[in-house]
Amino acid sequence: MHKPLLVPEFLDRARTHYGDDEAVVATTGERFTYNELGERADRFSAALQERGIEKGDRVAVLDPNTHYHLEAAYGIMQTGAIHTPLNYRLTPDDFAYILSDAGVDAIYADYDYADRIEEIRDEVPTETFITNDVDAVEGGEWESFDDVLDEAGTDYDRPEMAEDEIITINYTSGTTGDPKGVCRTHRCETIHAYLTVGHQSLTDDDIYLWTLPMFHANGWGHIFAVTGIGAKHVCTRGIDAGEIFETVRSEDVSYMCGAPTVLNMLIDYYEQNEPETTGGADVRLATAGSAPPEATIRTVEDEFGWYLKHVYGATETGPLITTSDARRHFDDDSDDRFRIKKRQGLAYLGTEIRVVDEDGNDVPRDDETIGEVVVRGNQIMEKYWGKPEATEEAFSDRIEGYYHMGDLATIDENGMLSIQDRKKDIIISGGENISSIELEDTLFDHPEVSDVAVIPAPSDEWGETPKAFVVPASGDPNEPGVTEAELEDFTRENLAGYKTIHRVEFVKQLPTTATGKVQKYELRQEEWEDEERMVGQG
Known part of the structure; x- marks a missing residue:
C-alpha cells in the first residue's frame, strides 16, 4: 500500500490525538493547545489564499523561535505553498537576493527584523508584508499578523499535494557569495522527521526548548517531529544562558539542541552562578556544527546531569545523517564514552x-x-x-x-x-556557516588589501573563527596602511554580523602553487598544528 508522505499531516495528527493538550508555550506568556495552534494555522492559510497565494508560491518567514513562526510555517504548507525560512542574522542585501532568487510572493517578518525587509521592499517581487507588531515597524504598509488571523476565518482550500513536490526552500551560505536555495520535498521532510523521532528518542510527553533557530533546516526537522509526535514546543526569542536554565527548570524541559558555542555559554554561566540544571524531567541535548571537546561533554553530562547526543549533517541532507548515540559501543559510566561522543558517529536508519x-x-x-x-x-x-x-x-x-x-x-x-x-571553503563558527570566499571578496574591496586568503582558525569559544591572511597594498606587512580593527569594522559594515573577521595576519605573500593558486591547506596546517584535526571543537 502506498500512502503519500505530506508534511501538513504532522499537525493534523497532533490535532486529532492531542487537540486539548498544550502545544506551545509562547514568548509572550500565552499558551496554546494543538487545537488552538491548528486554528491559527488554518486562519493564516485562509489569509494567504485571500491575498492570492497559490500552491507552489514561495512565502518567506523571518522570525526568531516564536509561536508565530510555527503558525506561519504550517499555514503556508497547508496551502501547498513553499515555506521559505530566512536567517534573521543576514543583512538587507542578503534578504534582497534571497527574496528575488526565490521569487517570494509574501513574507511574515517579526517586528525585530522587519526593518531590514522594509529597507529593500522596493527591490523585491514580494507584495504581501505581514508582521506581529505594526507599530514597531516604520515605513511602508505592513499588516498585523493577529488582525489578519482575526479577519480571515478558518476556511481555506487545501489542494491536492504529491510527496515529490517541493514544500520548503532553506537557503544556505554554501561556499560562494550567493546563497543557494535547498529544495526539499514533502517526502524528504517527512522521512527526516521520522528519523529524528527515532534517533532523538522523541515521545509525546517530551517538552522541547527552542534554543536552535527554526530557520536552520526547519530547526533540524523539529517543527515537524515535535509537532507530529504530540510533544510541547517552548519558544524563545534568542539565547540567554540564565533564561535557558530557568526555563529548563520551570517548564520541565526534557529535550533541546545547541551548537557547541551554546554549550560553552551554558557552562560559563553554570560555573559562575550554579543554577539548577533540571526540572521534573531528565534532559537530552543534541549538538552539532563542530565536534565538542571531551571537557564540554564531561561537564554537560557529569555536572549538568544531561545526556548529550552529537549529530552531524548539512542543510542539503535533512540535515541529520549521523549520530554518536551508539550505546553498544560505549559504557554510560565509562570515560570512554567521551571519545565516542565527540565523533560524528554512525549513519541514521536508511542512510x-x-x-x-x-x-x-x-x-x-x-x-x-x-x-x-x-x-x-x-x-x-x-x-x-x-x-x-x-x-x-x-x-x-x-x-x-x-x-x-x-x-x-x-x-x-x-x-x-x-x-x-x-574540502569546501567553509567555516563553521558557533553553528553558522561562513563562506571564506565571501569574506575574501569583501576584503578585496578594501583599498589597502592587495591579496587575501581566509581560513578557519581554532577558537575555544566558537569552535572555529575566520582568520584573514592579508597582503597589504603597501607591500609591507609591518606598515600595512590599515589596522586589524579597521578591517574588522569593514567586514561588519558589509556583511552579516556573524561573518565578521576577528583575526588578521599581515603577510608579505601567500603560499601558492606553480600555477598561482593559493595553498590554503598550508595556512590551515600551520594554524592548526597544535590541534588533533583541522576542524573546530567549540
Whole structure:
C-alpha cells in the first residue's frame, strides 16, 4: 500500500490525538493547545489564499523561535505553498537576493527584523508584508499578523499535494557569495522527521526548548517531529544562558539542541552562578556544527546531569545523517564514552554513508585514511533552486548519485565517522556557516588589501573563527596602511554580523602553487598544528 508522505499531516495528527493538550508555550506568556495552534494555522492559510497565494508560491518567514513562526510555517504548507525560512542574522542585501532568487510572493517578518525587509521592499517581487507588531515597524504598509488571523476565518482550500513536490526552500551560505536555495520535498521532510523521532528518542510527553533557530533546516526537522509526535514546543526569542536554565527548570524541559558555542555559554554561566540544571524531567541535548571537546561533554553530562547526543549533517541532507548515540559501543559510566561522543558517529536508519578517495573508492576502515564523506538517503535534498549546475556537481563530483558533503573524514571498523578537515571553503563558527570566499571578496574591496586568503582558525569559544591572511597594498606587512580593527569594522559594515573577521595576519605573500593558486591547506596546517584535526571543537 502506498500512502503519500505530506508534511501538513504532522499537525493534523497532533490535532486529532492531542487537540486539548498544550502545544506551545509562547514568548509572550500565552499558551496554546494543538487545537488552538491548528486554528491559527488554518486562519493564516485562509489569509494567504485571500491575498492570492497559490500552491507552489514561495512565502518567506523571518522570525526568531516564536509561536508565530510555527503558525506561519504550517499555514503556508497547508496551502501547498513553499515555506521559505530566512536567517534573521543576514543583512538587507542578503534578504534582497534571497527574496528575488526565490521569487517570494509574501513574507511574515517579526517586528525585530522587519526593518531590514522594509529597507529593500522596493527591490523585491514580494507584495504581501505581514508582521506581529505594526507599530514597531516604520515605513511602508505592513499588516498585523493577529488582525489578519482575526479577519480571515478558518476556511481555506487545501489542494491536492504529491510527496515529490517541493514544500520548503532553506537557503544556505554554501561556499560562494550567493546563497543557494535547498529544495526539499514533502517526502524528504517527512522521512527526516521520522528519523529524528527515532534517533532523538522523541515521545509525546517530551517538552522541547527552542534554543536552535527554526530557520536552520526547519530547526533540524523539529517543527515537524515535535509537532507530529504530540510533544510541547517552548519558544524563545534568542539565547540567554540564565533564561535557558530557568526555563529548563520551570517548564520541565526534557529535550533541546545547541551548537557547541551554546554549550560553552551554558557552562560559563553554570560555573559562575550554579543554577539548577533540571526540572521534573531528565534532559537530552543534541549538538552539532563542530565536534565538542571531551571537557564540554564531561561537564554537560557529569555536572549538568544531561545526556548529550552529537549529530552531524548539512542543510542539503535533512540535515541529520549521523549520530554518536551508539550505546553498544560505549559504557554510560565509562570515560570512554567521551571519545565516542565527540565523533560524528554512525549513519541514521536508511542512510548510506561512505568515505571515498579521489577516484570514488571507499577508503579502508582503519580510522586513519582520509577521504570525503558522501551520503545517500531519503532525507537528502531534491535540488538547489534554479541552480542545475551546482546540483549536478553536488551529486557527481567523486561518485555518481551521492551528495558530497565537502568534509574530509576517517571511518573506523564500526562505520563511525570522525571529521578531520573540510574540502569546501567553509567555516563553521558557533553553528553558522561562513563562506571564506565571501569574506575574501569583501576584503578585496578594501583599498589597502592587495591579496587575501581566509581560513578557519581554532577558537575555544566558537569552535572555529575566520582568520584573514592579508597582503597589504603597501607591500609591507609591518606598515600595512590599515589596522586589524579597521578591517574588522569593514567586514561588519558589509556583511552579516556573524561573518565578521576577528583575526588578521599581515603577510608579505601567500603560499601558492606553480600555477598561482593559493595553498590554503598550508595556512590551515600551520594554524592548526597544535590541534588533533583541522576542524573546530567549540
